[in-house]
Amino acid sequence: MPKPSKRLPSKSxxxxxxxxxSGGMDSCVTAAIAAQSYELAMLHLNYGxxxxxxxxxxxxDICKFFRxxxxxxxxxxxxxxxxxxxxxxxxxxxxxxxxxxENKKVPTSYVPFRNxxxxxxxxxxxxxxxxxxxxxxxxxxxxxxYPDCREEFFRAxxxxxxxxxxxxxxxxxxxxxxxxxxxxxxxxxxxxxxxLHLTWSCYKNETKACGVCDSCALRLRGxxxxxxxxxxxxxxxxxxx
Amino acid sequence: MPKPSKRLPSKSxxxxxxxxxSGGMDSCVTAAIAAQSYELAMLHLNYGxxxxxxxxxxxxDICKFFRxxxxxxxxxxxxxxxxxxxxxxxxxxxxxxxxxxENKKVPTSYVPFRNxxxxxxxxxxxxxxxxxxxxxxxxxxxxxxYPDCREEFFRAxxxxxxxxxxxxxxxxxxxxxxxxxxxxxxxxxxxxxxxLHLTWSCYKNETKACGVCDSCALRLRGxxxxxxxxxxxxxxxxxxx
Numbered sequence: 001m002p003k004p005s006k007r008l009p010s011k012s013x014x015x016x017x018x019x020x021x022s023g024g025m026d027s028c029v030t031a032a033i034a035a036q037s038y039e040l041a042m043l044h045l046n047y048g049x050x051x052x053x054x055x056x057x058x059x060x061d062i063c064k065f066f067r068x069x070x071x072x073x074x075x076x077x078x079x080x081x082x083x084x085x086x087x088x089x090x091x092x093x094x095x096x097x098x099x100x101x102e103n104k105k106v107p108t109s110y111v112p113f114r115n116x117x118x119x120x121x122x123x124x125x126x127x128x129x130x131x132x133x134x135x136x137x138x139x140x141x142x143x144x145x146y147p148d149c150r151e152e153f154f155r156a157x158x159x160x161x162x163x164x165x166x167x168x169x170x171x172x173x174x175x176x177x178x179x180x181x182x183x184x185x186x187x188x189x190x191x192x193x194x195x196l197h198l199t200w201s202c203y204k205n206e207t208k209a210c211g212v213c214d215s216c217a218l219r220l221r222g223x224x225x226x227x228x229x230x231x232x233x234x235x236x237x238x239x240x241x
Numbered sequence: 242m243p244k245p246s247k248r249l250p251s252k253s254x255x256x257x258x259x260x261x262x263s264g265g266m267d268s269c270v271t272a273a274i275a276a277q278s279y280e281l282a283m284l285h286l287n288y289g290x291x292x293x294x295x296x297x298x299x300x301x302d303i304c305k306f307f308r309x310x311x312x313x314x315x316x317x318x319x320x321x322x323x324x325x326x327x328x329x330x331x332x333x334x335x336x337x338x339x340x341x342x343e344n345k346k347v348p349t350s351y352v353p354f355r356n357x358x359x360x361x362x363x364x365x366x367x368x369x370x371x372x373x374x375x376x377x378x379x380x381x382x383x384x385x386x387y388p389d390c391r392e393e394f395f396r397a398x399x400x401x402x403x404x405x406x407x408x409x410x411x412x413x414x415x416x417x418x419x420x421x422x423x424x425x426x427x428x429x430x431x432x433x434x435x436x437l438h439l440t441w442s443c444y445k446n447e448t449k450a451c452g453v454c455d456s457c458a459l460r461l462r463g464x465x466x467x468x469x470x471x472x473x474x475x476x477x478x479x480x481x482x
Contacts, residue, residue: 006325006326006327074321074324074325076319076320076321076324077320078317078319078321079317079318080315080317080319080362080365080366081365083315083317084247084315084362084365084366084369085247085369086247086365086368086369106407106408110407111365112364112365112368112369112406112407113361113364113365113368113402113405113406114365115405116357116360116361116364116401116405117358117361117362117365119357120354120357120358120361121321121325121358123353123354123357124321124322124325124327124352124353124354124355124358125321125325127327127353127354128325128326128327128353147404147405147406147407147408148404148405148406150404152404153401153404153405156397156400156401156404156405157401157405159397159400160357160394160397160398160401161354163388163389163391163393163394163397164354164356164357164388164389164394164397164398165353165354165388165389166347166351166353166388167347167388
Protein backbone atom coordinates (compact mmCIF):
# COMPACT_ATOMS: atom_id res chain seq x y z
CA MET A 1 0.00 0.00 0.00
CA PRO A 2 1.65 3.27 -1.08
CA LYS A 3 1.72 6.07 1.46
CA PRO A 4 -0.63 8.94 0.61
CA SER A 5 1.28 10.99 -1.94
CA LYS A 6 0.10 14.38 -0.83
CA ARG A 7 1.35 14.42 2.72
CA LEU A 8 2.37 18.01 3.45
CA PRO A 9 5.71 18.67 5.10
CA SER A 10 5.50 20.81 8.21
CA LYS A 11 7.87 23.78 8.17
CA SER A 12 8.13 23.76 11.93
CA UNK A 13 8.13 20.94 14.44
CA UNK A 14 4.44 21.55 14.95
CA UNK A 15 1.90 19.00 13.80
CA UNK A 16 -0.60 19.91 11.14
CA UNK A 17 -4.24 20.62 11.99
CA UNK A 18 -7.20 21.27 9.67
CA UNK A 19 -9.30 24.26 10.77
CA UNK A 20 -12.91 24.51 9.62
CA UNK A 21 -13.06 28.18 8.71
CA SER A 22 -16.48 29.54 7.82
CA GLY A 23 -15.27 33.14 7.87
CA GLY A 24 -17.22 33.84 11.06
CA MET A 25 -16.02 34.95 14.45
CA ASP A 26 -16.07 31.56 16.18
CA SER A 27 -13.91 29.78 13.62
CA CYS A 28 -11.52 32.75 13.52
CA VAL A 29 -10.96 32.59 17.28
CA THR A 30 -10.64 28.80 16.98
CA ALA A 31 -7.91 29.27 14.35
CA ALA A 32 -6.07 31.66 16.69
CA ILE A 33 -6.24 29.06 19.47
CA ALA A 34 -5.04 26.27 17.15
CA ALA A 35 -2.19 28.44 15.83
CA GLN A 36 -0.62 28.42 19.29
CA SER A 37 0.20 24.70 18.95
CA TYR A 38 -0.28 23.63 15.30
CA GLU A 39 0.54 24.49 11.73
CA LEU A 40 -2.79 25.38 10.15
CA ALA A 41 -4.50 23.98 7.03
CA MET A 42 -7.71 25.89 6.40
CA LEU A 43 -10.88 24.49 4.92
CA HIS A 44 -13.90 26.46 3.73
CA LEU A 45 -17.22 25.21 2.41
CA ASN A 46 -19.45 26.97 -0.10
CA TYR A 47 -22.76 25.15 0.04
CA GLY A 48 -25.04 27.63 -1.67
CA UNK A 49 -25.75 29.68 1.46
CA UNK A 50 -27.10 33.15 0.72
CA UNK A 51 -23.96 34.96 1.94
CA UNK A 52 -21.57 32.54 0.23
CA UNK A 53 -19.41 35.11 -1.57
CA UNK A 54 -18.98 37.34 1.47
CA UNK A 55 -18.02 34.37 3.64
CA UNK A 56 -15.48 33.20 1.08
CA UNK A 57 -13.92 36.68 1.08
CA UNK A 58 -13.68 36.55 4.88
CA UNK A 59 -12.04 33.11 4.58
CA UNK A 60 -9.44 34.43 2.14
CA ASP A 61 -8.74 37.48 4.31
CA ILE A 62 -8.29 35.28 7.38
CA CYS A 63 -5.96 32.89 5.48
CA LYS A 64 -3.87 35.90 4.44
CA PHE A 65 -3.71 37.13 8.04
CA PHE A 66 -2.47 33.73 9.25
CA ARG A 67 -0.10 33.43 6.24
CA UNK A 68 -1.53 30.10 5.07
CA UNK A 69 0.25 28.89 1.89
CA UNK A 70 -1.99 27.91 -1.07
CA UNK A 71 -1.47 24.15 -0.63
CA UNK A 72 -2.88 24.45 2.89
CA UNK A 73 -6.08 26.14 1.77
CA UNK A 74 -9.05 24.18 0.45
CA UNK A 75 -12.33 25.67 -0.70
CA UNK A 76 -15.03 23.11 -1.43
CA UNK A 77 -18.18 23.72 -3.42
CA UNK A 78 -21.18 21.48 -2.94
CA UNK A 79 -24.53 21.86 -4.61
CA UNK A 80 -26.65 19.28 -2.83
CA UNK A 81 -27.46 21.24 0.33
CA UNK A 82 -29.01 23.95 -1.83
CA UNK A 83 -30.82 21.34 -3.98
CA UNK A 84 -32.07 19.63 -0.84
CA UNK A 85 -33.12 22.92 0.81
CA UNK A 86 -35.11 22.84 4.03
CA UNK A 87 -33.16 25.76 5.57
CA UNK A 88 -33.52 29.53 5.44
CA UNK A 89 -29.79 29.73 4.70
CA UNK A 90 -30.00 27.84 1.42
CA UNK A 91 -33.65 27.97 0.35
CA UNK A 92 -35.03 31.26 -1.00
CA UNK A 93 -38.56 30.07 -0.23
CA UNK A 94 -37.71 30.20 3.51
CA UNK A 95 -37.03 33.61 5.04
CA UNK A 96 -34.07 34.32 7.35
CA UNK A 97 -36.06 35.12 10.48
CA UNK A 98 -35.26 37.68 13.15
CA UNK A 99 -33.44 36.32 16.15
CA UNK A 100 -35.36 35.00 19.09
CA UNK A 101 -32.60 34.28 21.58
CA GLU A 102 -35.07 32.92 24.14
CA ASN A 103 -36.38 30.29 21.73
CA LYS A 104 -34.74 26.96 22.41
CA LYS A 105 -36.16 25.20 19.35
CA VAL A 106 -34.14 24.35 16.24
CA PRO A 107 -34.33 27.59 14.17
CA THR A 108 -35.16 27.87 10.45
CA SER A 109 -31.47 28.51 9.73
CA TYR A 110 -30.62 24.90 10.67
CA VAL A 111 -29.07 23.31 7.56
CA PRO A 112 -29.92 19.61 7.81
CA PHE A 113 -26.86 17.73 9.08
CA ARG A 114 -24.49 20.35 7.67
CA ASN A 115 -21.60 19.82 10.03
CA UNK A 116 -21.28 16.20 8.94
CA UNK A 117 -20.64 17.34 5.38
CA UNK A 118 -17.85 19.69 6.34
CA UNK A 119 -16.37 17.21 8.83
CA UNK A 120 -16.33 14.49 6.16
CA UNK A 121 -14.36 16.79 3.86
CA UNK A 122 -12.01 17.73 6.68
CA UNK A 123 -11.34 14.09 7.55
CA UNK A 124 -10.62 13.09 3.94
CA UNK A 125 -8.25 16.04 3.53
CA UNK A 126 -6.59 15.55 6.92
CA UNK A 127 -6.02 11.87 6.22
CA UNK A 128 -4.29 12.60 2.91
CA UNK A 129 -2.12 15.53 4.04
CA UNK A 130 -1.23 13.85 7.33
CA UNK A 131 -2.95 16.26 9.76
CA UNK A 132 -3.63 14.94 13.26
CA UNK A 133 -6.40 17.22 14.48
CA UNK A 134 -9.50 18.90 13.07
CA UNK A 135 -10.54 22.10 14.83
CA UNK A 136 -14.13 23.29 14.66
CA UNK A 137 -15.44 26.43 16.33
CA UNK A 138 -18.79 24.97 17.31
CA UNK A 139 -20.50 26.52 20.32
CA UNK A 140 -23.03 24.51 22.28
CA UNK A 141 -24.26 26.58 25.16
CA UNK A 142 -24.69 30.06 23.78
CA UNK A 143 -25.70 29.06 20.27
CA UNK A 144 -28.69 28.79 17.98
CA UNK A 145 -29.58 25.28 19.17
CA TYR A 146 -28.36 23.32 16.16
CA PRO A 147 -28.24 19.61 17.02
CA ASP A 148 -24.96 19.15 15.14
CA CYS A 149 -23.14 21.70 17.32
CA ARG A 150 -23.29 19.67 20.52
CA GLU A 151 -20.28 18.07 22.17
CA GLU A 152 -21.84 14.60 22.14
CA PHE A 153 -22.31 14.90 18.37
CA PHE A 154 -18.58 15.50 17.90
CA ARG A 155 -17.72 12.71 20.33
CA ALA A 156 -19.83 10.32 18.24
CA UNK A 157 -18.21 11.64 15.04
CA UNK A 158 -14.75 10.92 16.46
CA UNK A 159 -15.80 7.30 16.75
CA UNK A 160 -16.89 7.31 13.10
CA UNK A 161 -13.48 8.73 12.15
CA UNK A 162 -11.63 6.06 14.09
CA UNK A 163 -13.66 3.31 12.40
CA UNK A 164 -13.89 4.81 8.90
CA UNK A 165 -10.26 5.71 8.14
CA UNK A 166 -7.05 3.72 7.59
CA UNK A 167 -5.87 1.71 10.61
CA UNK A 168 -2.74 3.93 10.93
CA UNK A 169 -4.65 7.22 10.74
CA UNK A 170 -4.87 9.07 14.07
CA UNK A 171 -7.25 11.94 13.75
CA UNK A 172 -9.51 13.70 16.19
CA UNK A 173 -11.96 16.58 16.24
CA UNK A 174 -11.14 19.33 18.73
CA UNK A 175 -13.79 21.83 19.86
CA UNK A 176 -11.89 24.41 21.95
CA UNK A 177 -14.70 26.94 22.36
CA UNK A 178 -17.68 24.61 22.63
CA UNK A 179 -18.45 25.58 26.24
CA UNK A 180 -17.63 29.27 25.95
CA UNK A 181 -20.34 31.87 25.64
CA UNK A 182 -20.04 34.52 22.93
CA UNK A 183 -18.71 37.08 25.38
CA UNK A 184 -15.86 34.76 26.36
CA UNK A 185 -15.16 34.06 22.69
CA UNK A 186 -14.85 37.79 21.98
CA UNK A 187 -12.49 38.20 24.95
CA UNK A 188 -10.41 35.20 23.85
CA UNK A 189 -10.23 36.64 20.33
CA UNK A 190 -9.05 40.02 21.63
CA UNK A 191 -6.50 38.33 23.93
CA UNK A 192 -5.03 36.28 21.03
CA UNK A 193 -5.21 39.21 18.59
CA UNK A 194 -7.49 37.21 16.26
CA UNK A 195 -8.50 39.26 13.20
CA LEU A 196 -12.15 39.76 14.22
CA HIS A 197 -12.35 42.77 11.88
CA LEU A 198 -12.00 40.37 8.91
CA THR A 199 -14.82 38.03 9.93
CA TRP A 200 -18.40 37.85 8.64
CA SER A 201 -21.30 36.41 10.63
CA CYS A 202 -24.50 37.79 9.07
CA TYR A 203 -26.82 35.20 7.48
CA LYS A 204 -28.65 37.76 5.37
CA ASN A 205 -26.51 40.53 3.92
CA GLU A 206 -23.15 40.70 2.16
CA THR A 207 -22.28 44.41 2.55
CA LYS A 208 -23.45 45.70 5.94
CA ALA A 209 -24.38 43.05 8.52
CA CYS A 210 -28.16 43.15 9.19
CA GLY A 211 -27.86 43.18 12.99
CA VAL A 212 -31.11 41.28 13.51
CA CYS A 213 -30.64 37.69 12.24
CA ASP A 214 -29.79 34.92 14.72
CA SER A 215 -26.11 35.08 13.93
CA CYS A 216 -25.81 38.90 14.16
CA ALA A 217 -27.81 38.93 17.39
CA LEU A 218 -25.61 36.32 19.07
CA ARG A 219 -22.47 38.08 17.89
CA LEU A 220 -23.60 41.55 18.98
CA ARG A 221 -24.74 40.29 22.37
CA GLY A 222 -21.30 38.74 22.80
CA UNK A 223 -19.43 41.94 21.98
CA UNK A 224 -21.76 44.05 24.12
CA UNK A 225 -21.49 41.87 27.19
CA UNK A 226 -17.70 41.69 26.75
CA UNK A 227 -17.62 45.50 26.64
CA UNK A 228 -15.78 45.45 23.30
CA UNK A 229 -16.73 47.36 20.14
CA UNK A 230 -17.54 45.06 17.21
CA UNK A 231 -15.19 46.26 14.43
CA UNK A 232 -17.57 45.40 11.56
CA UNK A 233 -20.41 47.63 10.31
CA UNK A 234 -24.11 47.00 10.94
CA UNK A 235 -27.28 48.13 9.29
CA UNK A 236 -29.09 48.18 12.65
CA UNK A 237 -27.19 48.32 15.91
CA UNK A 238 -29.48 46.91 18.60
CA UNK A 239 -28.69 46.49 22.28
CA UNK A 240 -29.17 42.83 23.26
CA UNK A 241 -29.35 41.63 26.85
CA MET B 242 -40.52 26.20 13.51
CA PRO B 243 -41.98 25.48 10.08
CA LYS B 244 -42.07 21.88 8.97
CA PRO B 245 -39.58 21.06 6.20
CA SER B 246 -41.28 22.25 3.04
CA LYS B 247 -40.09 19.50 0.75
CA ARG B 248 -41.53 16.45 2.43
CA LEU B 249 -42.48 14.06 -0.35
CA PRO B 250 -45.87 12.37 -0.27
CA SER B 251 -45.76 8.61 -0.56
CA LYS B 252 -48.04 7.22 -3.23
CA SER B 253 -48.51 3.98 -1.36
CA UNK B 254 -48.71 3.22 2.34
CA UNK B 255 -45.04 2.37 2.26
CA UNK B 256 -42.53 4.60 4.01
CA UNK B 257 -39.86 6.36 2.02
CA UNK B 258 -36.25 5.16 2.02
CA UNK B 259 -33.17 6.75 0.46
CA UNK B 260 -31.03 4.23 -1.47
CA UNK B 261 -27.36 5.00 -2.08
CA UNK B 262 -27.06 3.93 -5.69
CA SER B 263 -23.56 3.90 -7.15
CA GLY B 264 -24.64 2.09 -10.27
CA GLY B 265 -22.84 -1.08 -9.18
CA MET B 266 -24.20 -4.53 -8.50
CA ASP B 267 -24.34 -4.32 -4.71
CA SER B 268 -26.42 -1.16 -4.57
CA CYS B 269 -28.71 -2.48 -7.31
CA VAL B 270 -29.46 -5.63 -5.30
CA THR B 271 -29.89 -3.45 -2.20
CA ALA B 272 -32.46 -1.34 -4.07
CA ALA B 273 -34.35 -4.50 -5.06
CA ILE B 274 -34.39 -5.60 -1.40
CA ALA B 275 -35.56 -2.16 -0.21
CA ALA B 276 -38.27 -2.03 -2.91
CA GLN B 277 -40.03 -4.97 -1.22
CA SER B 278 -40.93 -2.77 1.77
CA TYR B 279 -40.30 0.89 0.90
CA GLU B 280 -40.89 3.57 -1.70
CA LEU B 281 -37.45 4.40 -3.09
CA ALA B 282 -35.64 7.73 -3.36
CA MET B 283 -32.35 7.22 -5.15
CA LEU B 284 -29.13 9.12 -4.52
CA HIS B 285 -26.01 9.05 -6.67
CA LEU B 286 -22.67 10.74 -6.09
CA ASN B 287 -20.25 11.95 -8.74
CA TYR B 288 -17.02 12.64 -6.94
CA GLY B 289 -14.58 12.81 -9.81
CA UNK B 290 -13.98 9.05 -9.97
CA UNK B 291 -12.50 7.90 -13.28
CA UNK B 292 -15.63 6.03 -14.39
CA UNK B 293 -17.99 8.80 -13.29
CA UNK B 294 -19.98 9.11 -16.52
CA UNK B 295 -20.51 5.37 -16.92
CA UNK B 296 -21.67 5.03 -13.33
CA UNK B 297 -24.11 7.91 -13.74
CA UNK B 298 -25.55 6.20 -16.82
CA UNK B 299 -25.99 3.01 -14.82
CA UNK B 300 -27.71 5.03 -12.08
CA UNK B 301 -30.15 6.55 -14.58
CA ASP B 302 -30.87 3.17 -16.15
CA ILE B 303 -31.54 1.64 -12.74
CA CYS B 304 -33.84 4.54 -11.76
CA LYS B 305 -35.78 3.99 -14.98
CA PHE B 306 -36.08 0.28 -14.23
CA PHE B 307 -37.49 0.98 -10.76
CA ARG B 308 -39.72 3.79 -12.14
CA UNK B 309 -38.33 6.43 -9.78
CA UNK B 310 -39.96 9.83 -10.44
CA UNK B 311 -37.60 12.83 -10.95
CA UNK B 312 -38.26 14.36 -7.50
CA UNK B 313 -37.03 11.12 -5.93
CA UNK B 314 -33.72 11.15 -7.79
CA UNK B 315 -30.76 13.19 -6.60
CA UNK B 316 -27.37 13.33 -8.29
CA UNK B 317 -24.72 15.18 -6.32
CA UNK B 318 -21.45 16.48 -7.68
CA UNK B 319 -18.55 17.12 -5.35
CA UNK B 320 -15.10 18.26 -6.35
CA UNK B 321 -13.16 17.97 -3.12
CA UNK B 322 -12.45 14.23 -3.19
CA UNK B 323 -10.70 14.69 -6.52
CA UNK B 324 -8.87 17.80 -5.26
CA UNK B 325 -7.83 15.92 -2.14
CA UNK B 326 -6.77 12.80 -4.08
CA UNK B 327 -4.96 10.00 -2.29
CA UNK B 328 -6.90 7.26 -4.14
CA UNK B 329 -6.43 5.46 -7.45
CA UNK B 330 -10.11 6.12 -8.18
CA UNK B 331 -9.77 9.90 -8.19
CA UNK B 332 -6.08 10.65 -8.65
CA UNK B 333 -4.54 10.09 -12.10
CA UNK B 334 -1.09 9.92 -10.49
CA UNK B 335 -2.11 6.66 -8.77
CA UNK B 336 -2.77 3.64 -10.99
CA UNK B 337 -5.83 1.39 -10.59
CA UNK B 338 -3.97 -1.78 -9.61
CA UNK B 339 -4.85 -5.34 -10.52
CA UNK B 340 -6.86 -7.17 -7.93
CA UNK B 341 -5.14 -9.11 -5.21
CA UNK B 342 -8.03 -10.82 -3.49
CA GLU B 343 -5.74 -12.41 -0.90
CA ASN B 344 -4.39 -9.05 0.24
CA LYS B 345 -6.17 -7.92 3.37
CA LYS B 346 -4.64 -4.43 3.42
CA VAL B 347 -6.52 -1.27 2.49
CA PRO B 348 -6.13 -1.11 -1.34
CA THR B 349 -5.11 1.93 -3.41
CA SER B 350 -8.73 2.33 -4.50
CA TYR B 351 -9.72 3.37 -0.97
CA VAL B 352 -11.15 6.90 -1.26
CA PRO B 353 -10.44 8.51 2.10
CA PHE B 354 -13.61 8.45 4.22
CA ARG B 355 -15.83 8.42 1.12
CA ASN B 356 -18.85 6.74 2.61
CA UNK B 357 -19.22 9.52 5.17
CA UNK B 358 -19.64 12.04 2.36
CA UNK B 359 -22.40 10.11 0.68
CA UNK B 360 -24.07 9.26 4.00
CA UNK B 361 -24.06 12.93 5.00
CA UNK B 362 -25.85 13.81 1.76
CA UNK B 363 -28.32 10.97 2.24
CA UNK B 364 -29.12 12.08 5.80
CA UNK B 365 -29.70 15.72 4.79
CA UNK B 366 -31.96 14.66 1.94
CA UNK B 367 -33.79 12.03 3.97
CA UNK B 368 -34.44 14.52 6.76
CA UNK B 369 -35.98 17.05 4.39
CA UNK B 370 -38.12 14.65 2.32
CA UNK B 371 -39.22 12.68 5.38
CA UNK B 372 -37.56 9.33 4.61
CA UNK B 373 -37.09 6.96 7.53
CA UNK B 374 -34.32 4.67 6.32
CA UNK B 375 -31.10 4.94 4.33
CA UNK B 376 -30.07 1.78 2.49
CA UNK B 377 -26.44 1.22 1.57
CA UNK B 378 -25.10 -1.84 -0.23
CA UNK B 379 -21.87 -2.05 1.69
CA UNK B 380 -20.27 -5.48 1.95
CA UNK B 381 -17.92 -6.23 4.80
CA UNK B 382 -16.80 -9.81 4.52
CA UNK B 383 -16.18 -10.36 0.84
CA UNK B 384 -15.01 -6.84 0.01
CA UNK B 385 -11.93 -4.82 -0.74
CA UNK B 386 -11.19 -4.13 2.92
CA TYR B 387 -12.31 -0.50 3.03
CA PRO B 388 -12.59 0.62 6.66
CA ASP B 389 -15.78 2.57 5.94
CA CYS B 390 -17.64 -0.55 4.75
CA ARG B 391 -17.70 -2.28 8.12
CA GLU B 392 -20.84 -2.81 10.16
CA GLU B 393 -19.38 -1.09 13.22
CA PHE B 394 -18.71 2.01 11.09
CA PHE B 395 -22.40 2.22 10.15
CA ARG B 396 -23.45 1.56 13.73
CA ALA B 397 -21.31 4.52 14.85
CA UNK B 398 -22.73 6.64 12.02
CA UNK B 399 -26.27 5.88 13.18
CA UNK B 400 -25.34 7.44 16.52
CA UNK B 401 -24.07 10.55 14.72
CA UNK B 402 -27.38 10.75 12.84
CA UNK B 403 -29.42 10.47 16.03
CA UNK B 404 -27.38 13.25 17.65
CA UNK B 405 -26.93 15.53 14.63
CA UNK B 406 -30.49 15.84 13.27
CA UNK B 407 -33.72 17.40 14.57
CA UNK B 408 -35.12 15.84 17.73
CA UNK B 409 -38.18 14.55 15.83
CA UNK B 410 -36.16 12.98 12.99
CA UNK B 411 -36.07 9.17 13.08
CA UNK B 412 -33.59 7.94 10.56
CA UNK B 413 -31.42 4.89 10.39
CA UNK B 414 -28.87 3.31 8.04
CA UNK B 415 -29.75 -0.21 6.87
CA UNK B 416 -27.10 -2.52 5.42
CA UNK B 417 -29.02 -5.56 4.15
CA UNK B 418 -26.15 -7.27 2.32
CA UNK B 419 -23.25 -6.42 4.62
CA UNK B 420 -22.65 -10.03 5.65
CA UNK B 421 -23.35 -11.63 2.26
CA UNK B 422 -20.56 -12.75 0.01
CA UNK B 423 -20.63 -11.74 -3.65
CA UNK B 424 -22.02 -15.12 -4.70
CA UNK B 425 -24.99 -14.70 -2.35
CA UNK B 426 -25.50 -11.16 -3.64
CA UNK B 427 -25.67 -12.42 -7.23
CA UNK B 428 -28.16 -15.12 -6.21
CA UNK B 429 -30.28 -12.60 -4.29
CA UNK B 430 -30.23 -10.28 -7.31
CA UNK B 431 -31.36 -13.07 -9.63
CA UNK B 432 -34.09 -14.12 -7.15
CA UNK B 433 -35.46 -10.55 -6.92
CA UNK B 434 -35.07 -9.92 -10.67
CA UNK B 435 -32.73 -6.98 -9.97
CA UNK B 436 -31.50 -5.40 -13.25
CA LEU B 437 -27.91 -6.65 -12.98
CA HIS B 438 -27.47 -6.13 -16.74
CA LEU B 439 -27.75 -2.37 -16.18
CA THR B 440 -25.07 -2.14 -13.48
CA TRP B 441 -21.44 -1.04 -13.80
CA SER B 442 -18.71 -2.13 -11.41
CA CYS B 443 -15.37 -1.58 -13.22
CA TYR B 444 -13.06 1.03 -11.67
CA LYS B 445 -11.05 1.51 -14.84
CA ASN B 446 -13.03 1.43 -18.08
CA GLU B 447 -16.27 2.96 -19.29
CA THR B 448 -17.05 0.79 -22.33
CA LYS B 449 -16.02 -2.83 -21.67
CA ALA B 450 -15.31 -3.74 -18.04
CA CYS B 451 -11.59 -4.49 -17.61
CA GLY B 452 -12.08 -7.77 -15.73
CA VAL B 453 -8.92 -7.36 -13.64
CA CYS B 454 -9.42 -4.44 -11.22
CA ASP B 455 -10.47 -5.16 -7.63
CA SER B 456 -14.10 -4.43 -8.34
CA CYS B 457 -14.30 -6.55 -11.54
CA ALA B 458 -12.47 -9.42 -9.83
CA LEU B 459 -14.83 -9.48 -6.86
CA ARG B 460 -17.86 -9.28 -9.14
CA LEU B 461 -16.68 -11.98 -11.52
CA ARG B 462 -15.75 -14.31 -8.68
CA GLY B 463 -19.26 -13.79 -7.29
CA UNK B 464 -20.99 -14.66 -10.57
CA UNK B 465 -18.70 -17.62 -11.19
CA UNK B 466 -19.21 -19.17 -7.79
CA UNK B 467 -22.98 -18.59 -8.06
CA UNK B 468 -22.92 -20.39 -11.41
CA UNK B 469 -24.58 -17.45 -13.14
CA UNK B 470 -23.40 -15.69 -16.33
CA UNK B 471 -22.53 -12.05 -15.77
CA UNK B 472 -24.69 -10.20 -18.33
CA UNK B 473 -22.19 -7.34 -18.90
CA UNK B 474 -19.23 -7.45 -21.30
CA UNK B 475 -15.60 -7.81 -20.23
CA UNK B 476 -12.30 -7.05 -21.86
CA UNK B 477 -10.66 -10.03 -20.12
CA UNK B 478 -12.72 -12.85 -18.70
CA UNK B 479 -10.60 -14.52 -16.04
CA UNK B 480 -11.60 -17.48 -13.85
CA UNK B 481 -11.30 -16.48 -10.19
CA UNK B 482 -11.35 -18.98 -7.35
